[in-house]
Amino acid sequence: MALNEFSLIQRFFTQQRVKNPSTTLGIGDDCALLSIPEGFQLAITTDTMVENVHFFAGTNPEQLGYKLLAVNLSDLASMGAKPLSVSLAITLPSVDEAWLSSFAKGFLNLAEQYSVDLIGGDTTSGPLTLTVQALGLVPKGRGLRRSTAKPGDLIYLTGSLGDAGLGLKIKQGYACFDHESALARFNRPKPQVELGLALVNIANACIDISDGLLADLGHILEQSQVGARLDWELLPLSKAVHSYINETGDWSMPLIAGDDYELCFTISPDKAAMLTIPCTKIGVIEAVPKLRLYKSGQLQSLTSKGYEHFS
Amino acid sequence: MALNEFSLIQRFFTQQRVKNPSTTLGIGDDCALLSIPEGFQLAITTDTMVENVHFFAGTNPEQLGYKLLAVNLSDLASMGAKPLSVSLAITLPSVDEAWLSSFAKGFLNLAEQYSVDLIGGDTTSGPLTLTVQALGLVPKGRGLRRSTAKPGDLIYLTGSLGDAGLGLKIKQGYACFDHESALARFNRPKPQVELGLALVNIANACIDISDGLLADLGHILEQSQVGARLDWELLPLSKAVHSYINETGDWSMPLIAGDDYELCFTISPDKAAMLTIPCTKIGVIEAVPKLRLYKSGQLQSLTSKGYEHFS
Numbered sequence: 001m002a003l004n005e006f007s008l009i010q011r012f013f014t015q016q017r018v019k020n021p022s023t024t025l026g027i028g029d030d031c032a033l034l035s036i037p038e039g040f041q042l043a044i045t046t047d048t049m050v051e052n053v054h055f056f057a058g059t060n061p062e063q064l065g066y067k068l069l070a071v072n073l074s075d076l077a078s079m080g081a082k083p084l085s086v087s088l089a090i091t092l093p094s095v096d097e098a099w100l101s102s103f104a105k106g107f108l109n110l111a112e113q114y115s116v117d118l119i120g121g122d123t124t125s126g127p128l129t130l131t132v133q134a135l136g137l138v139p140k141g142r143g144l145r146r147s148t149a150k151p152g153d154l155i156y157l158t159g160s161l162g163d164a165g166l167g168l169k170i171k172q173g174y175a176c177f178d179h180e181s182a183l184a185r186f187n188r189p190k191p192q193v194e195l196g197l198a199l200v201n202i203a204n205a206c207i208d209i210s211d212g213l214l215a216d217l218g219h220i221l222e223q224s225q226v227g228a229r230l231d232w233e234l235l236p237l238s239k240a241v242h243s244y245i246n247e248t249g250d251w252s253m254p255l256i257a258g259d260d261y262e263l264c265f266t267i268s269p270d271k272a273a274m275l276t277i278p279c280t281k282i283g284v285i286e287a288v289p290k291l292r293l294y295k296s297g298q299l300q301s302l303t304s305k306g307y308e309h310f311s
Numbered sequence: 312m313a314l315n316e317f318s319l320i321q322r323f324f325t326q327q328r329v330k331n332p333s334t335t336l337g338i339g340d341d342c343a344l345l346s347i348p349e350g351f352q353l354a355i356t357t358d359t360m361v362e363n364v365h366f367f368a369g370t371n372p373e374q375l376g377y378k379l380l381a382v383n384l385s386d387l388a389s390m391g392a393k394p395l396s397v398s399l400a401i402t403l404p405s406v407d408e409a410w411l412s413s414f415a416k417g418f419l420n421l422a423e424q425y426s427v428d429l430i431g432g433d434t435t436s437g438p439l440t441l442t443v444q445a446l447g448l449v450p451k452g453r454g455l456r457r458s459t460a461k462p463g464d465l466i467y468l469t470g471s472l473g474d475a476g477l478g479l480k481i482k483q484g485y486a487c488f489d490h491e492s493a494l495a496r497f498n499r500p501k502p503q504v505e506l507g508l509a510l511v512n513i514a515n516a517c518i519d520i521s522d523g524l525l526a527d528l529g530h531i532l533e534q535s536q537v538g539a540r541l542d543w544e545l546l547p548l549s550k551a552v553h554s555y556i557n558e559t560g561d562w563s564m565p566l567i568a569g570d571d572y573e574l575c576f577t578i579s580p581d582k583a584a585m586l587t588i589p590c591t592k593i594g595v596i597e598a599v600p601k602l603r604l605y606k607s608g609q610l611q612s613l614t615s616k617g618y619e620h621f622s
Contacts, residue, residue, distance in 0.1 A: 031354035031390040036347040043342035046398040050437035079342040087357040126361035127438035131400040
């Protein structure tokens with residue numbers, strides 16, 4: 001059965017009702033209309049996922065729908081923004097109703113969890129490519145940026161590091177005792193929205209770990225024109241990741257692997273006592289540029305800076 | 312030379328400076344930040360263009376960059392919104408610097424013409440796919456919708472119809488005396504932003520002609536739960552389109568062809584005198600559902616409703 005573009009969007013991607021109070025007009029017109037409450041700014045982010053680049057062909061479509069939205073909500077979280085609404089542009093080779101239904105389920109379930117409205121979309125035929133734009137609200141002038149870390153700031157990380165990287169290794173054939181948990185971190189990363197909101201007015205700078213700690217912390221350092229000291233022994237690692245490192249010797253994996261979607265933030269030492277969220281201190285911002293990584297008290301040199309397209 | 316993702320965005324797509332007063336934070340962080348002035352709502356639209364679906368392989372990249380932005384600005388225009396900023400997600404098979412430079416030139420030149428800031432982007436490797444999300448401002452509650460046409464409204468069209476369709480036929484081999492002008496309408500459609508702004512507080516409903524008059528006016532009729540009478544003789548056709556119809560007998564082309572990006576709007580008869588923009592009356596909204604097309608006084612039946620993906 002051939003569905004046309006409009007019934008596709010209606011059938012699979014129309015939510016039961018507009019949920020977010022900011023959504024004045026949802027899907028169905030040339031534009032959606034949003035009302036932004038006074039005292040807030042709009043935070044906007046875009047991410048694209050391409051088959052065989054960002055996900056394996058044949059990936060479970062429900063997981064894919066979930067993850068596509070999760071990585072965008074994670075960008076909002078790293079800004080300290082409250083999610084509002086999303087647009088979804090899907091390019092797919094042909095109409096596969098089972099695939100679309102499952103994909104929409106994963107996407108919309110997560111959207112509903114955060115009262116995020118799907119306010120726009122475009123469905124086109126072509127190679128499988130998914131683009132989301134997510135919108136959120138931050139109190140005026142309070143958005144958490146990359147460029148505002150200061151020498152002397154402590155560097156913290158929410159959650160643990162390297163579990164999604166281990167999940168990817170498991171998908172690629174590595175045998176691991178805590179299979180399920182690492183795979184879940186890779187397949188269904190939790191966007192740390194609540195933690196990001198809790199860091200507004202407290203943290204100085206913040207980023208989410210999508211491309212690996214070294215690459216992402218590197219953005220904070222570059223944009224803030226500072227450096228940092230990291231201590232490998234301080235990194236929060238799960239038992240499974242520890243065990244992977246013991247077996248393989250690959251101790252840099254948790255620094256380089258992406259997809260963890262935890263938040264890395266900096267905070268002035270006098271505010272550290274205000275932290276009420278689960279997080280771990282991993283280093284300190286320094287005035288001298290570049291990142292210095294210490295392991296067993298020794299300065300290490302690292303070449304790879306995490307995953308980059310076209311690099 | 313391999314450019315990484317970040318230098319790609321920086322090198323080709325970083326505008327000289329942030330131009331729009333609403334742009335608080337542009338490209339370079341996890342999110343951009345926008346300040347929405349009081350009394351306004353945000354209008355949001357998304358469009359994707361895929362190679363071999365929406366444009367021919369080998370299309371001049373400068374034209375492509377221009378058109379990609381133009382079709383999104385056209386969606387804002389049909390809502391009566393003033394353009395503010397855009398995000399651009401590019402998926403491309405490999406880094407072709409000449410292509411990217413030319414594409415960015417077409418895109419950014421048009422953006423600057425409308426003081427539109429590029430506030431976000433994602434560059435990924437994969438089959439050539441381009442997604443834009445455009446943001447604009449409308450006075451609160453004044454956005455022009457599809458769902459608010461009323462029986463008795465007059466139906467108007469800006470500009471002329473079928474020229475882009477003729478441009479496409481020329482690309483496909485049709486020989487035409489006014490080659491250049493029809494091709495320009497296909498390759499470089501003008502988004503009718505100023506006309507859309509002029510219609511706020513005057514028009515009852517509005518849409519832009521992207522998929523063809525029948526399909527797009529059809530959306531107004533469905534969503535407003537009304538019908539319409541159109542008179543073929545009233546359609547504003549250029550000399551070149553008249554000549555095409557005389558040669559081929561294909562009189563339905565201007566009704567079905569897409570890509571004109573003119574605005575079709577409805578207006579109550581007592582407000583028609585307030586119209587100061589160049590436009591043509593082509594019919595009238597009626598209470599009885601569906602569209603009725605008259606040609607030489609005869610009711611016509613039309614099967615195709617314009618271009619739809621997957622249909």
